[in-house]
Amino acid sequence: AKELNVPIVYNAKAVELLDNPQNGKVIGVKVKSKEGFEEYFGKYGVVMATGGFSANKMMLTMMAGVPAANMPVRGSHSVTGESILLTGPYFPKVVNVDQYHCGPIHGPTGANPLNIVNTGIAVSKETKRYTDEGKTYVQMSRDTAALTRDNWGYMIVDEDTHNLPMLKNDWFSYSSHKAPVYKADTIEGLAKEAGLNPVELKKVVDEYNAALKAGKLGELTPPNTHKNPRPILRAPFYAVPFQGGMTATFGGPLINTNGQVLDTEGRPVPGLFAVGNAAGGLFYDNYVGGAQLTSASVIGRQIADYVKTLAK
Known part of the structure; x- marks a missing residue:
């Protein structure tokens, strides 16, 4: 110019x-x-x-x-x-x-849990599953904005999933932005840390693990169609709060x-x-x-x- x-x-x-x-x-x-x-x-x-x-x-x-x-x-x-x-x-x-294009984000800090949101189960503040975790992160973000109160979801994973090499950079990025990651040795303890209902979260996790073991994840409500679903069994357990975030129109x-x-x-x-x-x-x-x-x-x-x- x-x-x-x-x-x-x-x-x-x-x-x-x-x-x-x-x-x-x-x-x-x-x-x-x-x-x-x-x-x-x-x-x-x-x-x-x-x-x-x-x-x-x-x-x-x-x-x-x-x-x-x-x-x-x-x-x-x-x-x-x-x-x-x-x-x-x-x-x-x-x-x-x-x-528009959207994706997961922790709005207050700007942290991006991109790959983390497709690794466990997503629950709302009411401690209910609200979306199919087998969807893309874009679709899950749309559902989080449309189907949850105040556009907030929590991804629940266990220690084995947390330690996956493919997620190392995601966890580092999330912590470097000082976004909260709740952690506890029991599901009930995790719920208390994250402000969720302990009884309901234990029920949701148990139902998910049982359906996974029986090969019936597709029969859950909503169904889980993830190609490589992972169990939530090994402590400590983690809850990652996230929102659907607007990227571009x-x-x-x-x-x-x-x-x-x-x-x-x-x-x-x-x-x-x-x-x-x-x-x-x-x-x-x-x-x-x-x-x-x-x-x-x-x-x-x-x-x-x-x-x-x-x-x-």
Whole structure:
């Protein structure tokens, strides 16, 4: 950018898209900075590259629902999505705004128990199993947000599971964030440490162990479909509190292969482009790891190639 003499303005928040009143083409943006309001214009238009709305509770409530809005932020706290709303006057075709990626987190500390949550049994504050522990961590996080009080679950494991080599980094990460891990030599003692019901937790663990031994985990309510379920037998026992956490949203204005925002009639909005999570139509339900920022880079380059053709 420096080599091309492209100015970069910091601490400037976009508040309005500007267009040519003669033809409706988007030609610039009005921003608010510490100096007040300023206007910037682009020769070929404006590229929306500000991410989704994963840190905006109002937008999450309206578009993805209350459980999603109640998730602590697991991704960036500055991705608040207002820029997506700025496209409204041009009637963009907005898609997949109910879709998002989530994962487990201990909200107060930011600790991530990623692989731990698929190793034992998950119970709510009421000391009841509420989800199938064979689901992915994304699905379990959605269930935790939707099916538990205050979006809190507890993963219960024993010493053998705790010592699995594959979980070493997870336990280290959790402790380095000073997130609580409750530990006791009995299930009843563990329940007291974690603030759960001792009688109920003993009942749940015994029922799980018996079903595992009999090969009847699928008959539990809810069923447990884990491919490699582990017993909870060897002391000490551990309880890991976690929540479903919001990572990133997938929806926004639909774009074509040139990165142009499409209106509700499927026509490009002149001068308006979007990339990454500010655009819709690339991801839904889940995403390919590493593909969100990559897609922003790829489509951003495609936009540059496209506007070169306009200059000819």
